[in-house]
Amino acid sequence: MFAYAIYDRKKRQLLLARDHLGIKPLYYARLNMGGIAFASELKALRLVDGWSQRINLTAVDQFLAMRYIPSPLTIYEGALKLPPAHWMLFKDKDMRIEPFWSLKPIIASDISALKVVDEIKAIVSDSVKRQMLADVPLGVFLSGGLDSSIIAALMTETANEPVRSFTVIFPNWPGLNEAPHARQVADHIGATHEEIQVEAKLPEAFVDTVRVFDEPFADPAAVPTLLMAQAARHYVKVVLTGEGADELFAGYPHYDWYKPLIGKVISPMQPLLQKVLWGRKGFRFVSIASAPNFQNAYFDGILVLTHLSRDLRKQLFQEATAQELCERNWRSSLTSFPENHHVVSKMQYLDTKIWLEGDPLVKVDRTTMAASLEARVPFLDHRLVECALSLPPQYHRRNGDGKLVLRSAFASKLPISIIGRSKHAFEVPINDWLRGSLKSLLIDTLLTNQLPWFRKEVLHEWVYLHLSGRQLGCVLWTLLSLGIWYNEVYRSRG
Numbered sequence: 001m002f003a004y005a006i007y008d009r010k011k012r013q014l015l016l017a018r019d020h021l022g023i024k025p026l027y028y029a030r031l032n033m034g035g036i037a038f039a040s041e042l043k044a045l046r047l048v049d050g051w052s053q054r055i056n057l058t059a060v061d062q063f064l065a066m067r068y069i070p071s072p073l074t075i076y077e078g079a080l081k082l083p084p085a086h087w088m089l090f091k092d093k094d095m096r097i098e099p100f101w102s103l104k105p106i107i108a109s110d111i112s113a114l115k116v117v118d119e120i121k122a123i124v125s126d127s128v129k130r131q132m133l134a135d136v137p138l139g140v141f142l143s144g145g146l147d148s149s150i151i152a153a154l155m156t157e158t159a160n161e162p163v164r165s166f167t168v169i170f171p172n173w174p175g176l177n178e179a180p181h182a183r184q185v186a187d188h189i190g191a192t193h194e195e196i197q198v199e200a201k202l203p204e205a206f207v208d209t210v211r212v213f214d215e216p217f218a219d220p221a222a223v224p225t226l227l228m229a230q231a232a233r234h235y236v237k238v239v240l241t242g243e244g245a246d247e248l249f250a251g252y253p254h255y256d257w258y259k260p261l262i263g264k265v266i267s268p269m270q271p272l273l274q275k276v277l278w279g280r281k282g283f284r285f286v287s288i289a290s291a292p293n294f295q296n297a298y299f300d301g302i303l304v305l306t307h308l309s310r311d312l313r314k315q316l317f318q319e320a321t322a323q324e325l326c327e328r329n330w331r332s333s334l335t336s337f338p339e340n341h342h343v344v345s346k347m348q349y350l351d352t353k354i355w356l357e358g359d360p361l362v363k364v365d366r367t368t369m370a371a372s373l374e375a376r377v378p379f380l381d382h383r384l385v386e387c388a389l390s391l392p393p394q395y396h397r398r399n400g401d402g403k404l405v406l407r408s409a410f411a412s413k414l415p416i417s418i419i420g421r422s423k424h425a426f427e428v429p430i431n432d433w434l435r436g437s438l439k440s441l442l443i444d445t446l447l448t449n450q451l452p453w454f455r456k457e458v459l460h461e462w463v464y465l466h467l468s469g470r471q472l473g474c475v476l477w478t479l480l481s482l483g484i485w486y487n488e489v490y491r492s493r494g
Contacts, residue, residue, distance in 0.1 A: 001376070003040055003082075013091035014038075020101050020382040021244070022071065022084030022357035023365065029079040034093040042214035043489075045079055052078035055490070060216075060453060060482070061325050064313050065304045067218035067478050068358040070334055075215035075490075084357055101382065105341065105349045105389045113408075116395055119387055121409040127381035128154040128240070136237040139164035141228065141375075142193070144181025146403060146414075146421060147242025147251075151378055153413040155240065156189045164236055165191040168198055168228040173429065181418065188415050196231040198224075202437040210484040212370040213362070218306070218481035220428035222363045229371035237373060243360045244379035247351040248388035249403040250396035251423050255344050257288040258297040267292035274309065279470035283307055294343060298350055299334075306478045316458050344393035352389065431473035434466060434480070442476060445483035 001023035006015045016038055018026045028038040031050035039045050046053060059073045071081040082088055085101040128151055132138060140152045142165035155163045167182035179195055186193035202223075209223045232239060246252050266273075270290040277283040284301065287309075291297035300309065314322045334354055341349070361377070368375040388396075388405075395405045402423065411419050434442055446459050459479070466472040 001380075005038060011091070013089060015087060015089055016082055017087040017100070018082045018084055020085045021352070021361070021380045021385065023361055023377060023380060025362075025365065026082040027074060027079055028082060028088070029076075030095070036090050036095070042074060042076070042079060045076075052076065054078075055453075057321060057325060057453065058330055061313060061317075062330060063216045063218070063482065064308050064316070064478060065306060065310075066358065067306050067474075067481075068362060069215055070354055070358045103349065103353065103385065103389065105345060107341065107345060107392055108390050109392065111391070113395070113405075116391060116405055117409045120384070120405055123381060123384045123387060124150065124378065124409070125154055125157075127378040127384060129158050130381075131240055131376045131378045132158055134238050137164070137235065138238040138240070139166055139232065139236040140191075140240045141165075141232070141242075142167055142182045142185060142191070143242075144178045144183075144185055144418065144421075145242065145423075146407065146418065147245040147379065149185045149414050149418050150245075150406070150410045151240050151242055152185060152191060153189050153410065154378075156191065162190055162192040165193045166196060166228075166232045166235065166239070167193070168196045168224070168231055170198055170200075170224060170227075172199070173224070181421065184415060185418055188418075189413075194235060196228075198227045198231055200227055202433060203441050206438060206441065206480075207484055207488060209367070210481055211488055212366050213485070214489070216482045216485045217362060217366075218478040219359050219363050220430050220477055222367055224428065225363055226367040226370065229368045229373045229375075233371045233373045238376060239368070239373060240376050240378055241364055242379060243364055243377045244352075244356060244385075245403065245406065246423065247348060247356050248379060248385060249406045250344055250348055250393070251402040252351070253423065254284075254288060254302050255347055255397055255402060256400055257285055258291060258294065258301075258343055259289065260294070260343070262289060263291050263293070263297065266290045278307065278312075279465065279472045279475075281471070294346060298347065302347065302351075303354065305474065307472075307474045308478070316454050318453060318455060321453055342393045344397055345389070348389055348396070352385065430477045431466075431471050434473055434476050438480070439467070441484075442480055445480055445487070446476070449483070449487060451479075451483055451486060 002019045003024040003026035004017055016026060025040055027042050027045055028036055029045050029051040031037060033050060037045055037048040054077045056073060056075060056077045059069045059075050063069050069075060071083045074081060086097055086099050089096045132155060140148060140155055140163060142148050142152050152163060152165055165186050167179050169177055169179050205223055205227060209226050212226060267290055273286045273290055277286055288297045288301035291301055317325060364375050396402060398404060407419050446463055450456050462472055462475060466476055
């Protein structure tokens with residue numbers, strides 16, 4: 001992982017580059033006088049004059065759909081993200097940006113299962129060994145899920161002393177308690193295990209988390225991740241984490257949700273189904289399953305985690321802004337996708353290109369760095385990415401089970417119950433929080449201090465629908481994150 005700048009004084013040229021998957025951030029802005037400013041944080045760029053710091057409304061629209069702003073845009077009109085696996089050469093006011101690596105999912109059709117397992121095992125093991133090089137105390141975030149458990153087990157084989165593993169317990173948030181599974185893994189591998197109990201005042205923790213991100217970001221798991229990083233920092237300075245495995249090895253449930261033939265048959269019913277189910281369980285599943293084609297299923301279903309469809313976003317924006325944004329089709333600019341691949345392979349490719357950089361990596365990097373903790377991600381060794389995404393879908397997923405090749409590769413190193421454990425994400429109870437401890441913050445932010453781009457009557461309707469029992473947590477968490485960011489970060493220069 002890297003983001004670096006090299007300035008050649010003799011040639012008077014600047015070289016910027018960012019790592020293969022976008023693990024580390026790199027922002028830049030063209031200055032009015034022809035120069036360039038660059039930084040690893042947007043807040044640093046804001047201290048530099050000479051570029052447009054107005055809000056980019058296309059980025060706001062993307063955020064409302066996806067709960068993050070994908071590359072290359074940022075929340076500001078004049079600043080951009082250097083895309084992953086790209087370098088930039090800047091000289092004499094001229095800028096050239098080119099890729100140094102590209103992800104080309106060429107599916108291998110004649111590779112044996114035994115060879116695949118051996119290759120995956122070798123690359124993951126070597127990556128973990130490389131990532132353990134450190135001259136400071138090092139540990140692992142251990143959830144008890146498959147990904148972090150594999151990393152912890154491999155660390156044990158390399159370390160000269162018991163590995164330090166950490167599980168954070170939130171006593172008042174039962175959906176986040178994975179301690180029994182983590183303890184089972186720690187006992188199995190002989191780790192020195194810490195169970196850290198964290199009690200937090202939720203409104204303060206929410207606001208603190210929003211401040212960590214230099215632009216709007218609304219993954220609910222960012223709140224417990226920041227608290228977890230702050231707690232672990234008392235013990236170590238570097239942690240290894242399991243980010244990337246779900247994308248590379250098809251671990252997410254949505255890999256099974258879109259069936260082309262079924263989608264074509266029921267797609268005429270999609271608008272009605274979405275209207276009936278909005279704010280209710282099953283909305284996202286139905287949106288994907290009833291899509292008329294893969295592009296709609298992915299860009300209007302899988303990526304739209306907030307449940308805010310294009311029509312709902314148009315309804316929310318002030319009329320002039322809605323009309324302007326309606327004419328922009330930003331989803332087609334995110335990336336092209338391999339038309340002839342299997343649905344699972346296409347989803348893996350796009351999840352790795354768009355979602356992984358925009359959400360999981362941002363969440364882990366910003367929260368850990370805010371706690372002065374360095375997070376490393378062994379699954380994102382570019383050799384492993386190339387290998388995993390070249391495999392046919394049957395090596396990854398079958399009968400609703402994902403990560404098949406990963407489970408096979410490390411079956412001997414972990415308890416059977418962990419190898420067979422299904423995907424379990426942070427179950428952050430946002431619907432209850434927004435009716436309880438975050439209710440006052442929600443009302444003050446969205447109804448009292450109205451955001452300038454939105455229709456007040458729509459915000460009122462959605463807030464009161466939720467308070468009366470409709471499950472609009474995904475929508476309101478996103479809007480609340482934007483409102484707090486606007487008040488706490490944007491209006492405070494630097």
